Each structure stands twice: as structure tokens, then as C-alpha cells.
Amino acid sequence: MKIVVLVKQVPDSGAERNLRADDNTVDRASANNVINEMDEYAIEEALRLQEAHGGEVTVLTMGPERAAESIRKALSMGPDGAVHVIDDALAGTDALGTSKVLAAAISELAPDLVISGAESTDARGQVMPHMLAERLGFAALTGARKLTVEGSQLTVERQTEEGYEVVTAATPAIVSVWDTINEPRYPSFKGIMAAKKKPVATKSLADLGVAADQVGWAGAATTVLSHSKRPARSAGQKVADSGEGGVALVDYLSSEKFV
Amino acid sequence: MAEVLVVVESSGGTVKKVTLEMLTLARSLGEPAAVVLGAPGTAAPLVDKLGEYGAVKVYAAESTEIDEHLVAPKATALAQLVKAVSPAAVLIGSTQEGKEIAGRLAVKLDNGVLTDVVELAADGTATQVAFAGSTIVKSKVTKGLPLVTVRPNSLTPSPAAASPSMEPVEVALADTDKLAVVTKRVAEAKGARPELTEASIVVSGGRGVASAENFKIIEELADLLGAAVGASRAATDSGFYPHAFQVGQTGKTVSPQLYIAVGISGAIQHRAGMQTSKTIVAVNKDTEAPIFELADFGVVGDLNQVVPQASEEIRKRR
Numbered sequence: 197m198k199i200v201v202l203v204k205q206v207p208d209s210g211a212e213r214n215l216r217a218d219d220n221t222v223d224r225a226s227a228n229n230v231i232n233e234m235d236e237y238a239i240e241e242a243l244r245l246q247e248a249h250g251g252e253v254t255v256l257t258m259g260p261e262r263a264a265e266s267i268r269k270a271l272s273m274g275p276d277g278a279v280h281v282i283d284d285a286l287a288g289t290d291a292l293g294t295s296k297v298l299a300a301a302i303s304e305l306a307p308d309l310v311i312s313g314a315e316s317t318d319a320r321g322q323v324m325p326h327m328l329a330e331r332l333g334f335a336a337l338t339g340a341r342k343l344t345v346e347g348s349q350l351t352v353e354r355q356t357e358e359g360y361e362v363v364t365a366a367t368p369a370i371v372s373v374w375d376t377i378n379e380p381r382y383p384s385f386k387g388i389m390a391a392k393k394k395p396v397a398t399k400s401l402a403d404l405g406v407a408a409d410q411v412g413w414a415g416a417a418t419t420v421l422s423h424s425k426r427p428a429r430s431a432g433q434k435v436a437d438s439g440e441g442g443v444a445l446v447d448y449l450s451s452e453k454f455v
Numbered sequence: 456m457a458e459v460l461v462v463v464e465s466s467g468g469t470v471k472k473v474t475l476e477m478l479t480l481a482r483s484l485g486e487p488a489a490v491v492l493g494a495p496g497t498a499a500p501l502v503d504k505l506g507e508y509g510a511v512k513v514y515a516a517e518s519t520e521i522d523e524h525l526v527a528p529k530a531t532a533l534a535q536l537v538k539a540v541s542p543a544a545v546l547i548g549s550t551q552e553g554k555e556i557a558g559r560l561a562v563k564l565d566n567g568v569l570t571d572v573v574e575l576a577a578d579g580t581a582t583q584v585a586f587a588g589s590t591i592v593k594s595k596v597t598k599g600l601p602l603v604t605v606r607p608n609s610l611t612p613s614p615a616a617a618s619p620s621m622e623p624v625e626v627a628l629a630d631t632d633k634l635a636v637v638t639k640r641v642a643e644a645k646g647a648r649p650e651l652t653e654a655s656i657v658v659s660g661g662r663g664v665a666s667a668e669n670f671k672i673i674e675e676l677a678d679l680l681g682a683a684v685g686a687s688r689a690a691t692d693s694g695f696y697p698h699a700f701q702v703g704q705t706g707k708t709v710s711p712q713l714y715i716a717v718g719i720s721g722a723i724q725h726r727a728g729m730q731t732s733k734t735i736v737a738v739n740k741d742t743e744a745p746i747f748e749l750a751d752f753g754v755v756g757d758l759n760q761v762v763p764q765a766s767e768e769i770r771k772r773r
């Protein structure tokens with residue numbers, strides 16, 4: 197089975213994240229840039245399928261030069277190689293444009309299965325897997341907390357508001373996963389060393405046959421007009437429980453008309 | 456006045472709150488028209504409620520195939536409707552499925568899409584809250600019509616009676632809409648409690664609750680307040696409470712009127728999912744816990760004493 201895993205480099209959600217004052221894009225220079233956490237679960241799921249069914253696992257990333265660090269990190273977990281889509285004309289690309297580029301790269305790789313995280317921690321849009329499925333004519337099994345593969349038939353348990361759904365489809369398909377699906381492995385020392393020698397193919401827009409005016413600032417179908425920091429919440433009243441803490445809590449709720 | 460399409464979310468014949476919020480929002484943008492996408496018979500029981508909140512029309516795109524396949528048929532039906540009626544905007548709930556429908560629709564129409572919108576002005580300017588509630592972003596769709604997903608609990612729904620007509624919509628699906636087959640739907644018990652993302656009050660437990668069994672004190676307080684129950688990642692990872700109820704960066708984002716965090720330290724992972732709540736109350740034994748930095752009211756103490764006492768006190772005052 198040929199598997200492509202989508203990996204996005206994002207600003208670490210555990211540290212302060214900012215948009216740039218000049219063009220309202222993510223300030224990557226000041227951020228700690230890491231693999232989107234949910235993508236580690238996607239990589240793990242791909243590796244488990246490879247261990248059970250054979251085949252190859254390729255990481256696919258679109259991003260600027262520094263995304264190469266995240267690609268090596270991803271490869272250190274075990275995938276066979278990577279494709280890095282990098283082009284100056286990609287700056288300013290929105291979700292719709294990103295889906296054009298990734299769809300072109302996936303078409304070239306012709307996988308049986310694409311696995312991604314259910315969402316990225318920066319945009320949290322959850323739109324990408326279905327955008328790609330729409331463009332590629334693949335089945336989309338999204339929001340998976342469990343994935344089983346029998347031959348070319350895929351079955352997922354999809355987390356929903358009410359509980360879960362069981363959804364099946366044949367390959368080629370795209371599956372997106374939540375962090376409930378597995379426990380990602382830590383890269384071994386051997387894995388880290390091996391990752392340095394793994395092939396990373398870089399692709400430009402021209403290589404993929406995507407016109408530059410379809411992406412970037414020129415091709416974007418949305419624009420950020422402005423941004424501002426939300427005023428930080430300030431700490432309110434804090435009382436130490438000396439036997440009446442529960443009553444004090446209800447007094448507060450009552451004063452705010454919740455009780 | 457141009458129509459504003461509102462994609463209806465419902466469950467068991469009941470319109471979900473986010474839909475009423477979107478109808479309220481739609482009234483400030485144009486003429487609200489509700490769109491029901493589902494199995495035959497889904498729309499009829501919803502019409503009265505949709506009318507109460509101002510829907511002048513209810514488009515019913517109903518087929519068994521919409522119900523039997525994941526997401527894609529709904530996007531196809533919606534795209535056909537958008538092309539037919541040229542609405543002023545399309546509003547979809549910012550839920551997993553809502554965002555997925557929006558993503559597909561964006562590709563079908565080659566139209567920009569904005570997710571997690573909390574306000575939408577008449578000129579199409581959308582307000583989004585980004586980076587775990589720390590940043591407010593003003594943005595706009597520049598290609599096509601305003602196609603946005605609206606975050607639940609972003610505004611208060613207000614009724615404005617209308618008498619909607621129901622208009623059936625013919626749905627022509629492609630083979631690629633029927634690739635993902637739903638074979639089973641399983642509801643996991645949440646009892647009579649409100650849905651986490653829609654609840655006005657949420658009571659959440661964390662690592663400090665210490666066991667699955669002890670979550671009953673969280674549930675008891677929640678039930679007395681008519682609240683939903685949430686849990687931190689530490690609590691769900693420890694198996695104290697089902698993952699479906701996780702609030703945080705990798706779980707649900709909630710924005711209720713009142714959020715009560717019990718035995719939750721307030722790591723960024725958790726704060727990302729709740730810090731836009733209107734009022735935050737915390738109970739924690741550690742006076743240094745970061746959750747107190749954002750709590751409007753905090754009790755430093757043993758949750759096993761404080762929470763049952765609070766429940767008892769609420770009962771007494773009734």
C-alpha cells in the first residue's frame with residue numbers, strides 16, 4: 197500500500213503565537229516551529245499500516261525552507277521519504293490555494309491512501325481533507341479514531357458530536373485522524389540518524405504544473421484585513437477554602453445570576 | 456432582499472442551537488432561508504422552529520443517499536442550491552461536519568471560505584478568534600460570496616416569527632459523492648445533558664478529579680446547573696471520562712456563559728479550548744495553578760469538599 201502523510205509545520209501551540217504586523221500572516225520567525233501535533237498521529241497510523249501490510253510511506257509538506265526541519269523530524273519516526281513543495285510564490289496562499297497545490301502533488305505520487313491530522317493547531321479549519329477529496333475524486337473518511345484496512349477496503353470509526361459513525365470506502369482515499377487513534381512513537385537514535393539520509397524531493401509550482409497566479413497573495417480567495425491581540429483575562433477574586441468554599445462558590449454563582 | 460442560506464443542524468427532529476444563532480445572524484444580512492440536508496422526512500418536523508427564528512423559506516434537500524454517505528452529497532446538494540438561488544451569503548455551523556461541507560463547497564464553487572467566525576458584518580467582514588482565543592482577526596472572502604462557518608455560542612439567538620414555506624430541492628448526485636458509506640451511527644450516552652459545544656454552562660473535571668468514579672461529583676454539579684460535562688486531556692487520557700468530552704486544543708472548543716474548571720491546572724492545551732468563555736470559575740487545591748490567572752472567581756481547596764458542598768448548597772437554595 198502506498199501511503200502519503202500530510203505534515204504541516206505550525207507555530208508551537210504551547211508558546212506565544214503571533215500574526216505579523218505587516219501582512220497578517222503567521223509570524224514564523226519568532227515562533228517555535230514544530231510538526232502539527234495531530235500529524236504525528238497520522239504518521240504513526242501510516243507506519244502501523246506499513247508494518248502490517250507493507251508498502252511505502254511518503255511525507256508531503258508544503259511550506260517555506262524552515263519546514264525542512266519538520267520534514268526531517270517526521271522522517272525520523274520512520275517514513276521512507278518526503279516531498280517538500282517549496283516556492284516563493286506560495287507566500288500568502290489560503291486554504292483553497294493550498295488544496296490546489298497539495299492535490300497536484302498527491303496526483304503525482306498516486307497513493308492508495310492519504311492520511312492527515314484532523315486539523316492543524318494554527319488554523320483549526322478542518323477543511324483540507326475534504327477539499328483534497330473533492331479535487332482528487334478520492335473517498336474522504338475524516339475524523340477517525342480507529343482505522344482498519346482489509347485489502348483495498350477501509351473502515352473508520354468517525355468521532356461525532358453524538359458518539360461515532362462507522363464509515364467505509366475503497367482506496368484511493370483520504371483519512372484524517374484525531375489524537376485518540378494511537379500513541380505516536382518517539383524517534384529512536386537510529387531513526388534520527390537514518391532520517392538524515394532519506395530522500396527529500398523538492399517541488400516547485402512549475403514542477404507540479406500549478407500556475408503561480410492560482411496561489412499566493414494573487415490567487416487567495418480570502419484576505420485578512422487586520423488583527424489585534426485580545427485583552428488578556430485578568431485574575432478575579434480567589435478565596436481559600438476554610439470549610440465554606442462550596443458555599444462561597446454558590447454565593448458567587450448567585451451574584452452572577454447563574455443560580 | 457437577497458436570501459442568506461443557513462445550513463440546518465438537527466438531531467432527532469430538534470433544531471440545534473447553533474442553527475437558531477445563525478438564523479439570528481442571517482436576519483442582519485438579508486432574508487434567512489434554512490437549508491435542510493438529510494434523509495426524507497428530516498425537514499418537516501423542523502419547519503415551525505426555523506420559522507420562529509425568522510426563516511422565510513425552508514429548502515428541503517432530502518434523499519436516502521444524503522443520509523447514507525459522508526458529507527460529499529450534502530456539499531453537492533448545497534452547491535446546486537447556491538447556483539440556483541445566488542444567495543448573499545452561506546452560513547454553516549462551525550462543527551466538524553459543517554467545516555467539511557464548507558471545504559467541499561469552496562472547491563466546487565471556487566469560492567473563499569472562512570471558518571470559526573464569531574461575527575459577520577453586512578459588508579462581509581468576518582471576525583475570527585485565533586490562536587486559542589488570544590488573537591482577533593478581521594477577514595473577508597474576496598472571491599465569491601461570504602461562505603463562513605459560524606462558531607456555536609457566538610451570539611444569543613432571538614426569535615422573530617416568520618411563516619416559512621417548504622420548498623423541496625431536487626438533488627442530482629455524482630458517483631464520487633457516494634464513495635464513503637456510513638454503515639452505522641452510534642450515540643454515546645450523555646444522558647439528558649446539553650451538548651458540550653452548545654451548552655450555556657460547562658462543568659469540567661481534570662486530573663484532580665482522580666478517578667472515573669469520582670467524576671460523579673462533576674456530573675452532579677453539572678446536572679444541578681443544567682450544564683454539560685467536559686474534561687481536560689489529562690482526565691480523558693487517564694480514562695476518567697470519554698474522549699468525546701475533551702475540552703482543549705485537541706478537543707472541543709467551548710465558549711459558554713459560565714465555565715467551571717474543577718481540578719484542572721489550566722495548561723495551555725486546556726485553555727485553548729475554553730478561554731473565550733464569558734465567566735470562568737476554578738476550583739483547585741494548588742493556589743499557583745495557572746487556571747486562577749483567568750478565573751473570575753477561584754476557590755483554593757480540596758475539590759472533594761468544595762464541589763459536593765456547592766451542590767448541596769444549590770439544592771438548599773431551591
